[in-house]
Amino acid sequence: xxxxxxxxxxxxxxxxxxxxxxxxxxxxxxxxxxxxxxxxxxxxxxxxxxxxxxxxxxxxxxxxxxxxxxxxxxxxxxxxxxxxxxxxxxxxxxxxxxxxxxxxxxxxxxxxxxxxxxxxxxxxxxxxxxxxxxxxxxxxxxxxxxxxxxxxxxxxxxxxxxxxxxxxxxxxxxxxxxxxxxxxxxxxxxxxxxxxxxxxxxxxxxxxxxxxxxxxxxxxxxxxxxxxxxxxxxxxxxxxxxxxxxxxxxxxxxxxxxxxxxxxxxxxxxxxxxxxxxxxxxxxxxxxxxxxxxxxxxxxxxxxxxxxxxxxxxxxxxxxxxxxxxxxxxxxxxxxxxxxxxxxxxxxxxxxxxxxxxxxxxxxxxxxxxxxxxxxxxxxxxxxxxxxxxxxxxxxxxxxxxxxxxxxxxxxxxxxxxxxxxxxxxxxxxxxxxxxxxxxxxxxxxxxxxxxxxxxxxxxxxxxxxxxxxxxxxxxxxxxxxxxxxxxxxxxxxxxxxxxxxxxxxxxxxxxxxxxxxxxxxxxxxxxxxxxxxxxxxxxxxxxxxxxxxxxxxxxxxxxxxxxxxxxxxxxxxxxxxxxx
Numbered sequence: 001x002x003x004x005x006x007x008x009x010x011x012x013x014x015x016x017x018x019x020x021x022x023x024x025x026x027x028x029x030x031x032x033x034x035x036x037x038x039x040x041x042x043x044x045x046x047x048x049x050x051x052x053x054x055x056x057x058x059x060x061x062x063x064x065x066x067x068x069x070x071x072x073x074x075x076x077x078x079x080x081x082x083x084x085x086x087x088x089x090x091x092x093x094x095x096x097x098x099x100x101x102x103x104x105x106x107x108x109x110x111x112x113x114x115x116x117x118x119x120x121x122x123x124x125x126x127x128x129x130x131x132x133x134x135x136x137x138x139x140x141x142x143x144x145x146x147x148x149x150x151x152x153x154x155x156x157x158x159x160x161x162x163x164x165x166x167x168x169x170x171x172x173x174x175x176x177x178x179x180x181x182x183x184x185x186x187x188x189x190x191x192x193x194x195x196x197x198x199x200x201x202x203x204x205x206x207x208x209x210x211x212x213x214x215x216x217x218x219x220x221x222x223x224x225x226x227x228x229x230x231x232x233x234x235x236x237x238x239x240x241x242x243x244x245x246x247x248x249x250x251x252x253x254x255x256x257x258x259x260x261x262x263x264x265x266x267x268x269x270x271x272x273x274x275x276x277x278x279x280x281x282x283x284x285x286x287x288x289x290x291x292x293x294x295x296x297x298x299x300x301x302x303x304x305x306x307x308x309x310x311x312x313x314x315x316x317x318x319x320x321x322x323x324x325x326x327x328x329x330x331x332x333x334x335x336x337x338x339x340x341x342x343x344x345x346x347x348x349x350x351x352x353x354x355x356x357x358x359x360x361x362x363x364x365x366x367x368x369x370x371x372x373x374x375x376x377x378x379x380x381x382x383x384x385x386x387x388x389x390x391x392x393x394x395x396x397x398x399x400x401x402x403x404x405x406x407x408x409x410x411x412x413x414x415x416x417x418x419x420x421x422x423x424x425x426x427x428x429x430x431x432x433x434x435x436x437x438x439x440x441x442x443x444x445x446x447x448x449x450x451x452x453x454x455x456x457x458x459x460x461x462x463x464x465x466x467x468x469x470x471x472x473x474x475x476x477x478x479x480x481x482x483x484x485x486x487x488x489x490x491x492x493x494x495x496x497x498x499x500x501x502x503x504x505x506x507x508x509x510x511x512x513x514x515x516x517x518x519x520x521x522x523x524x525x526x527x528x529x530x531x532x533x534x535x536x537x538x539x540x541x542x543x544x545x546x547x548x549x550x551x552x553x554x555x556x557x558x559x560x561x562x563x564x565x566x567x568x569x570x571x572x573x574x575x576x577x578x579x580x581x
Contacts, residue, residue, distance in 0.1 A: 003109075003228055004060050007084045010104050011058040016086055019059045021334070025283040025292060027468065027548075033292050034064035034278075038085030039198075039219045044548045045089055046164065046200065046217050052511045052533040055091035060084055060224070062334065064274060066295060072270050073263040075236040076192065079299065080274035081225050088218035097197050097218045098136045101171060105195070106141075109231060113141050115174045117184035117191055121156055121167030122149035126210045127202065130155075133169045146184045154186075157198045164200045164213060171195040173230055194230065195222040238266050246273075246325040253318050254310040264306035271303040272319055272348070273326045279347040280327075280340040283467050284570060287351045300351045301358075305391050314356055319348045355389075362390035366398055375399075378410025385411075386418065440472040443558050443580055446507060446539075446551040447497070448477050450561070451576065452523060453543040454496040455479055458489055465523065466573050474564070474579050481574040485566050497561040504556030505540030509549070512536060522546055 008018050022041035024034050035041060038061035045051045061083045071077040088097065105111045118137050123129030134147050149155075158165035174180045176190040184191065200217040202210050229240040238247060239258075246269050251258060258265055278285050278296045287297035304314060312318050323344060331338035365388055369380050376399050384390035392411055399406050448468050455463045459481060467478040485493075514534050518524065522536050524546040537551055538544045552558065560581040569575040 003224060003231065004082070004084065006108055007104070007222075008058060008060070010108050011056075011086045011100070014056070014100060016056040016058040017053040019053060019057050021059060021061050023283060024062050024064055024277060024281045025285065025467070033066070033295060035061065036063055036065045037061070038063070038083045038221050039087070041548075042087060042219075044550055046087075046219065047550070048215065049535075049549045051089055052535050055089045056087070057089070058084075058086040060333075062277060064278065064295075073267050075238070076226060076229075078225055078237070078270050078274075080270070080277050081223055084222040084224060084227075086218075086220050090215040090217060093201075093216055093218060094132050094199055095136055097199070097220065098133060098169065099140065101195055101197060101220065102137070102140045102142075105171070109227075111173065111230075114180055116142060117146040117148070117172040117174070118142055119148045119150050119155050119170045119172070119186060121169075122151055124152065126208075127156075127167065130167045130169070130199075133167070133199070137169070145182055148184050148186050150186065157200070158204055162204050162206045164202070164217070165204050165210075166199045166201045166216075168196055168198040171197075175230060175235055192226065192230070194227055196220065236262075238262075238269065242329075243269055245329070246322055249322055249325055253316075253321065254307075254312050256310055261310060264309045267306045268303050268310075269322070271299040272322050275299050275303070275348060276323050276326050276337065276344050277330075277334075279344040280334075280336045282336060284573070286347060286570065287354075296347070297351060300348060301355045301389070304352055304355050305393065308359075309393075314352065317349070319352055320345045323348055358389050359394070362388045362394070363398065366390070366395065370399075370402070370404065373404065375404050376406040378407040378414055381406050381408075381411045382414040382418075385415070438472050440580070441470050442550050443552055444470045444472075444475040445549075446555070447558055447561060447578070447580060448475055449537065449539055449543045449545050449547070449551075450497045450500050450555065450558075451475075451477055451493070451578065452479070452545070453539075454493045454500075455481075456523075458492045458496060459485065466569070474577055477576045477578070478569045478573050479576070480572060482572060484568070485574065490563055490566055494561060494563050500540070500542050501555045501558045501561060503540065504554050505542065506554050507551050508538045509551075510536040510538055514546075517546055520544065 012018055022035055026032060026035050026040055032040070038059060039046060041061065042051075042057070051057065062080070063083050064080050066079065068077045069079060072079060086100070105116065106113055120133045121127070121130040129149065137147060138144060155168050155170065156165070157168050170193050172184070172191040173194045174190060175192045178190065181188070198219040200219065201213055203213050204210050225237050225240070225242055228242055229235070229237040232240050234240055237243070247258065247265065250265055250268060254261070275296060278292065285292045285296055287293055287300065289297070303319065307318060308314060327337045327341055327344065337344070362384060366384060369384070370376055373380070376395060381392060381395050384395055385392055392408070396406050396408070448465075448470070452465050462480070464480050465477070466480055469476040511533065514532050517534050517536050522544045534546050535548060536544060537547050537549065539555060558580055561578060562581055563576055563578045565577040567575050
C-alpha cells in the first residue's frame with residue numbers, strides 16, 4: 001500500500017470525503033499561475049462557502065511552485081509535486097488535527113516519535129502564544145525540548161495582506177544517520193519539515209486589526225516526494241522509488257553515473273516531469289513568452305541546457321523517452337497524461353528544436369560580438385542572455401574555449417536588476433495565496449456565467465468555456481470557437497447579457513449528483529475535477545453551471561456589461577475581455 005493510498009484511507013476512516021485533484025491552472029484566481037498548494041482550489045470554501053461534500057475533506061493535489069526554482073538541483077526541492085491535504089471546514093480544530101497528524105505518522109507510517117520535532121507560533125502583541133498546540137503535542141508524547149516557538153515569518157499564515165489568518169504548527173523529521181539531538185535546533189538542516197497544520201481562527205482587516213472568526217478552519221499539507229524519501233530511508237528525494245525508473249533511463253542515455261552529475265540530472269528529471277504535467281493540463285498551455293507558457297518554455301530550455309552539460313545528443317529524442325516514463329507512472333491517477341500524451345511529446349520536441357536553433361544563433365552572435373574582445377564584458381554577456389536567450393553558463397563555456405574570461409560579477413549585477421524589475425512587474429503571479437474575492441470579482445465571476453450562456457445562444461450551442469481570468473477591473477473569458485466573432489455577433493451577445501442583468505434574475509445554488517447535473521444540461525469546464533456531489537449555480541432559466549462560487553444573489557447588481565475586445569487565444573479558442581460599468 002503506497003503513501004497516497006494510506007493517507008486517503010486513514011482520513012476517510014475519520015469521516016473525511018476524498019475529493020479529486022484540481023487542474024494545475026487555477027480557475028478564476030489571477031493571483032497565481034498554478035495551484036501551489038492543496039488549499040488553493042478550496043479557497044471559496046475556506047472563505048465561507050458550503051462544500052457539497054461537507055466539512056471534512058482530503059485529497060492529493062497536483063502543485064507547481066516557482067519560488068524555489070533556483071533551488072532545483074538539490075536533494076529536496078521540486079517544481080511539480082503532489083501534496084497530501086486534509087481540511088476541516090468549521091468542524092474539528094487544533095486538538096483533533098494534531099492528534100490525527102501524530103497518529104498517522106507514528107501509528108500508520110510507524111515513524112519513531114523520537115525522530116519528530118515541532119514548531120508553534122510564539123505569539124506577538126496581537127495574537128497570544130499557541131500554548132494550546134504545544135500542550136497537545138506534549139500530551140501525545142513530544143518532549144518539551146523538541147518544541148520550538150517561532151514568529152510570524154515561520155509559524156503564521158494569512159490570506160494576502162488581509163483576510164482569514166492564524167498560527168500553524170509544523171512537523172519536522174530527523175533525516176540523518178547521526179544521533180538525534182535532545183534539543184530541537186530549527187537551524188539544523190538535518191531536521192526536514194514534512195507536514196504543516198494551519199489553524200485559521202482569526203481575521204485581519206486592512207488596518208491590521210484582528211478579530212476571531214466564527215467559523216474556524218484547518219488546512220494541512222504534506223509533500224509526497226519528501227515523505228516517500230523519508231519512509232524509504234534515503235536522504236536524496238531523487239533516489240526514492242518515485243524517480244528510480246526515470247533516473248536509470250537518464251543514466252543510460254547519458255552513459256554517466258548519478259554520482260558527480262547530481263545537479264544536472266535532478267534538474268532534467270524535475271523539469272521534464274513538470275513540463276509533462278503542465279503540457280497535459282486541460283487548459284492547453286503551450287510554450288510562449290508570457291505567464292504559464294513562459295514557465296513551460298523556461299523549464300524545457302533549462303532541461304536542454306543541462307542535457308548539453310551531460311553531453312546528451314540534443315538531436316535525439318531523449319526528452320520524449322524520459323517523459324514517457326513519467327506519463328506511464330502517473331497516467332492511471334491523472335488520466336489527462338494518457339489522453340494528451342502525443343500533445344505533451346510534441347510540445348517537448350518542438351520547443352527543444354526551437355531552442356537548438358537559438359543555441360546555434362547564439363554561437364554565431366557570440367563570435368560576432370566578441371571578435372575584437374580580449375574578454376567578454378558584462379553588457380555583452382547580459383545582451384546574449386536577455387536578447388538571444390543564451391545562458392550565462394554557455395557564454396562562460398564558449399568564452400573559455402576561446403581563452404576568454406567573462407565578467408560574471410558585472411553580469412550578476414545586471415541580472416539581479418533584471419530580476420527585480422521582473423518581480424515588480426509580475427508581483428503576485430509566482431506566489432501562493434488566496435484570490436481577492438472582492439465584491440467586484442464576485443460580480444465578474446457571475447457575469448462569466450451570463451457571457452457563456454449568451455455565446456451558446458448567439459454563436460453556437462457547441463461553444464464551451466476553456467478558461468477565465470478575473471480581476472477587480474475586468475473579466476477575461478476563453479471559449480471554443482472556430483471563427484472570429486462578427487460585430488453583429490458581439491453586439492447580440494452584449495445585448496443579451498445586459499437584458500439578463502436588467503431582468504434581475506435570482507442566482508440559486510443547488511447541490512446534486514454530478515451525473516444528475518450534467519444530464520440536466522448544466523455547463524461544466526474540466527468535469528473530472530469535480531467530486532460526485534457538486535454545486536450548481538442556476539441563473540433564472542438562462543444559465544446553469546457547475547461551479548464553486550462565490551456569486552451575487554441576483555443579476556441586477558452587476559451593472560452594465562461591455563465587451564472591450566475579442567481576439568484569438570489559441571487554435572480553436574477565442575478570447576473576450578469585458579468590463580462591468
